[in-house]
Amino acid sequence: MPLRWHVPYDPSDEGLIRVARGERLMPGEGGIDLIVRAMVIPEDITISVEIPHRELATKIDALGRAEMAIAATRAVLRAAGRA
Secondary structure (H helix, E strand, O other), rough: OOOOOOOOOOEEEEHHHHHHHHEEEOOOOOOOOOOHHHHHOOOOOOOOOOOOEEHHHHOOHHHHHHHHHHHHHHHHHHOOOOO
16 A cells, blocks of 8 residues: 655644545555554554545445445554554
8 A cells, every 4th residue: 555645735724624524544545654553552442443535435435435444444453463
């Protein structure tokens, strides 16, 4: 999975809210090192993901996006030695 850096260039409250509400990337695609973070998650913790992405929602149905999110999350966990 290629690493893409997603840094919002609009640091205003409105810009950050726009990204948070509708432009998030799948786990492992952004600039946050989720692998390192996944390494320290306790084993008995439930992991859930929330990835609102308005443009993707116009192209892929909810089930397809959920399957993408599961695959991306599992890839991060595998890379962290957690899956």
